[in-house]
Structure formats: structure tokens, C-alpha cells
Amino acid sequence: MLDRSTAVTTAIEPTEMQMPVPQTPAKPKIQNIEVSDNYGKFAIEPLERGFGATLGNAIRRVLLNSLKGAAVNAVQIDGVQHEYSAVSGVKEDVTELVLNVKGICLRAHGDKPGSLRLTVQGPGQVTAGDIQPSADFEVVNPEHYLASLDSAKAKLSIEFKVGIGKGYVPAAPIEGGSIGLLPVDAIYTPIRKVNYLVEKTRVGQVTDFERLTLEIWTNGAKHPVEAVREAAQILVDSFFQFSILGKEQEQGAARPALTQAIPTEVYNMPIEKLDLSARTLNCLKRSKINKVGEVLEKSADELLRIKNFGDKSLSELYGRLRTLGYMKDEEPEEEEPVAAAEAPEAPEAEAPTPIGEAAAKAPDAKREKDKTPKPKETIRDLGALRTFFGGEPKEGENK
Numbered sequence: 001m002l003d004r005s006t007a008v009t010t011a012i013e014p015t016e017m018q019m020p021v022p023q024t025p026a027k028p029k030i031q032n033i034e035v036s037d038n039y040g041k042f043a044i045e046p047l048e049r050g051f052g053a054t055l056g057n058a059i060r061r062v063l064l065n066s067l068k069g070a071a072v073n074a075v076q077i078d079g080v081q082h083e084y085s086a087v088s089g090v091k092e093d094v095t096e097l098v099l100n101v102k103g104i105c106l107r108a109h110g111d112k113p114g115s116l117r118l119t120v121q122g123p124g125q126v127t128a129g130d131i132q133p134s135a136d137f138e139v140v141n142p143e144h145y146l147a148s149l150d151s152a153k154a155k156l157s158i159e160f161k162v163g164i165g166k167g168y169v170p171a172a173p174i175e176g177g178s179i180g181l182l183p184v185d186a187i188y189t190p191i192r193k194v195n196y197l198v199e200k201t202r203v204g205q206v207t208d209f210e211r212l213t214l215e216i217w218t219n220g221a222k223h224p225v226e227a228v229r230e231a232a233q234i235l236v237d238s239f240f241q242f243s244i245l246g247k248e249q250e251q252g253a254a255r256p257a258l259t260q261a262i263p264t265e266v267y268n269m270p271i272e273k274l275d276l277s278a279r280t281l282n283c284l285k286r287s288k289i290n291k292v293g294e295v296l297e298k299s300a301d302e303l304l305r306i307k308n309f310g311d312k313s314l315s316e317l318y319g320r321l322r323t324l325g326y327m328k329d330e331e332p333e334e335e336e337p338v339a340a341a342e343a344p345e346a347p348e349a350e351a352p353t354p355i356g357e358a359a360a361k362a363p364d365a366k367r368e369k370d371k372t373p374k375p376k377e378t379i380r381d382l383g384a385l386r387t388f389f390g391g392e393p394k395e396g397e398n399k
Contacts, residue, residue, distance in 0.1 A: 026203060032225070038192075038217060040224025045201050045211035052210035056196035059214065062231040063194045065167050069221060070108035070137055071186040072101055072116075074161035074174060081180045089122060089154020092147045094182070100147065101160070102185050104128045105140040107221040108164060112136070116160040122149025126156060137162055140220040164188070190222040233264070240264050266326060267293025274320045283309040284317075296326065 030044040047055070075098060080087060083094050092100070105128075114136045120126050126149065129142030147156060163186060171183035194216050201211040216224045269292040271284055287306045289295060295303075295317065303314055321327040 033213075035224060037223065038220045040216045040218075040228065041213070042216075042228065043211060043213045046203050046209035047212060049208055049210060052198035052212040056198060056212050056214065058235055059228070059231050060194045060196055062234050063191050063216065063227060064189065066234050067189055067191060067222065067227060067230060068108075068111075068164060068166055069188040069190045070106040070162055070164055071188045072104055072106070072160045072184050073163040073165075073169070073171075073186040074177070074181050074183050075101055076159045076161075076178070076181050078157040080182075083182055087156060089149055089151050090147050090156055091150055097147050098182060098184055100145060101158075102187065103141070103144050104131075104146075104160075105144070105190075105219040105221050106162060107138040107140050108136065108162075109138065110136055111164055113161070113163045116162060118146075118156070118158045118160070120149070120156050122151055122154035122156075124149060131160070190218050190220075191227060192217040192219055237264050240267070267291060267296075269293075271295065274317070274324070276320060277313075277316060279308070280313040280316055283307065283313060292321075292326065296321070 026046060028044050028047055030042055033041040033043055035041070044055075077087065077094065077097070079085075080094055083098060085094050087094065087097070090097070114134065116134055116137060117132045118126070118130055119132070120130050125145060126147045127142060128139045128144040128146060130146075131139055149156060161181075165186060165188040167189050169186045169188065171185045174181055174183055194214070196215070197213040199211045199213070200207060201209050203209050214228070216227060218224055218227060222230075271281065271290060271292055274292065276284075283306050284290075284295070287309075289298075300314060303309060303317070304311070318327060
């Protein structure tokens with residue numbers, strides 16, 4: 001017979017159970033696999049599951065649609081009034097010549113539209129490299145073929161209207177343009193093609209991560225690295241507005257008057273670049289305020305609560321922000337004196353005065369009343385009015 005009192009039961013402690021430890025992903029790193037003037041291949045890993053397609057699709061759409069570029073949007077050929085004309089000594093007709101103009105790739109050195117000029121005399125081939133140099137625009141593909149001149153007397157003179165824009169803009173009639181100004185399909189985007197590939201990758205023993213490979217082809221007007229950086233900045237600026245959602249309401253309305261929404265580059269600017277005095281700078285840094293955006297998000301009361309940060313430091317800080325254009329100048333308060341003058345009965349809105357104090361103030365109020373100038377006597381009686389002007393009062397009227 002089993003003696004139950006001597007039975008021993010061994011329990012497994014929870015600490016002895018082998019639980020899988022989740023792998024913390026390392027910070028994603030990007031590498032340049034292959035880069036040239038018009039081609040770039042980049043890879044970033046490790047990414048959490050799902051972020052490969054999210055980032056790849058977003059940056060692809062921005063690269064194709066949102067990057068600015070320069071392109072010819074209209075041409076004016078000497079001696080030509082419409083696209084169905086022919087130019088003497090030129091092998092191509094005007095329609096074919098305009099189609100060749102669409103292939104000119106330009107790099108802009110500014111943000112303003114402008115014009116370029118081409119003047120050549122035959123015989124020989126005319127290429128984009130024959131366009132006269134300009135300080136505003138640079139021809140990226142000088143070998144691009146435009147036309148052929150078949151005689152020594154043949155002459156071709158073209159003025160190119162260059163615009164700044166995004167994507168692809170089809171030719172459209174130009175309102176107010178001169179006779180002979182021919183519109184051209186404008187290919188502003190410097191990006192020719194974008195591909196991305198999402199693959200599985202591993203971190204330690206965990207294979208549930210992704211690797212994003214991005215390929216970019218450009219027309220040479222913008223370097224692939226520059227294109228990726230610009231597209232990423234556009235996405236950062238767009239998502240930044242969501243990251244500050246609700247902060248203004250939570251922190252109160254007493255904020256410095258900003259000139260506009262805080263751009264990302266301004267928000268992330270170190271406060272050392274404001275050239276503040278050592279005292280003001282140290283006060284901010286001790287409070288863990290290291291960026292200009294963090295300063296702009298705080299009200300004056302919040303800043304003044306910082307230890308050793310007084311009115312002088314606040315005035316210096318706001319002065320630097322206004323000088324750099326991050327804050328509006330204070331507007332003079334012109335309405336306050338008028339409001340004060342129009343409210344003579346404000347004392348009546350004060351709290352009720354105790355009875356004892358009211359009795360003590362009564363004699364003073366009486367004396368003030370006696371000092372009030374009395375109105376001058378007026379002639380109210382009609383009979384007295386007639387007597388005043390030398391007449392006699394009528395019957396029933398008082399003298």
C-alpha cells in the first residue's frame with residue numbers, strides 16, 4: 001500500500017522554462033552597391049517586416065513624380081510661323097525638329113525659368129552641344145542630335161523657352177505668346193526609371209526581417225545619390241506634420257508668433273547656430289533643449305521657468321530668432337488705449353464693497369458730487385424768451 005505522506009512531487013520552476021527571446025533589430029544601414037552619373041543601386045537592411053514595400057513604394061513614387069527639373073517647353077524658330085512649315089536647308093521638317101528638341105536634357109542652376117539660344121550655319125549636323133552656354137542652365141547631353149544642314153548657306157536659329165516643373169507636362173497652347181512660338185512636351189523629371197526589390201534577410205537567428213534594394217536611372221541632370229536624398233527629404237517633410245499633431249493644443253496657445261510652419265531643417269537645427277551668449281546657451285542645454293524647433297515649441301512662460309533663464313536671456317533668444325526670420329516682429333498694440341478710454345464704468349464691475357467701507361466712502365462721494373460743475377441756466381420759459389429779444393410776452397406766458 002502506497003504511503004501518500006511520503007510521496008514527493010517535483011515542480012518545474014517558471015524560471016527554468018526556456019522562453020524565446022525576441023531579437024531586437026539593429027539600426028538599418030544603407031549601402032551604395034553601384035553608383036554612376038545616371039545609375040544608382042542602393043540597399044538598406046534590416047527592416048522590420050512590411051517596411052520594405054512601404055518604403056520602396058513611397059520613395060519610388062516621389063522619385064518619379066515629385067522631383068523638380070528643367071526642360072524646354074516652347075521653341076521659336078526664325079522664319080517659322082507654325083509647326084507644318086519647312087526650314088530652307090534643313091533636312092528635318094519643323095514637326096520632326098520639335099520632337100528632337102524634347103530629348104534635350106538640362107540641369108538648372110536656379111529656380112527661375114529662362115531661355116537658351118541656338119544659331120548655327122551649315123553644312124553639318126546640329127546637336128544640343130551647339131546651344132550657346134548659359135549661366136542658368138547646362139546641357140547634360142551635348143551629343144543629342146537635333147537636325148542636319150545640307151548646304152553652306154543653310155542657317156538655323158532657334159530660341160528655346162526653358163521652364164521649371166515636375167513630372168511630364170504635355171504641350172498646350174501658350175496664351176499671349178508671340179506668333180511662331182511653338183509649344184513642346186516638357187519632361188521635367190530627371191528620373192527615367194525606378195525599381196525596388198524586397199527580400200528576406202536575417203539578424204542572428206531571426207529571419208523575419210527584410211532587405212530593400214533600390215535601382216534608379218536618371219537622365220544625368222541629377223545624380224542618383226542626390227535624387228534619393230531629395231526624395232527622402234520630401235517624405236520626411238510630409239510625415240513631419242503628423243509627428244507634431246496635437247502638440248500645439250497640449251502645450252497651450254501662448255507661443256511665439258512663427259513666420260510659417262517650422263520646416264524640418266529649421267526644427268532640427270542645433271541651437272549653437274543661433275550664436276547665443278554662453279549663459280543663455282548653457283541654460284537651454286541644461287534643460288535638454290538642443291534644437292531650434294524645441295525652442296519654438298515652448299512659450300515664454302515655459303522658457304522663463306528654466307533655472308537662471310531670465311528676461312534678458314529671453315529677449316536675446318527671441319531677438320536672434322526674429323533676425324533669422326523664424327519669428328514675426330511684435331506688432332504695436334494700438335487698440336488698448338482706446339479700449340481703456342471707452343470703459344469708464346469699469347469700477348462698477350468690481351467686487352461688492354463691504355457695508356462698513358461703503359459708509360466710510362460716502363462723505364467722499366458726496367464731496368465729489370458737490371465739486372461737479374453745475375450746468376449753466378437756460379431760458380426755458382417762452383415768455384422770458386420773448387422778453388429777452390425785446391418783445392412782450394403774450395397772455396398766459398410768464399415774464
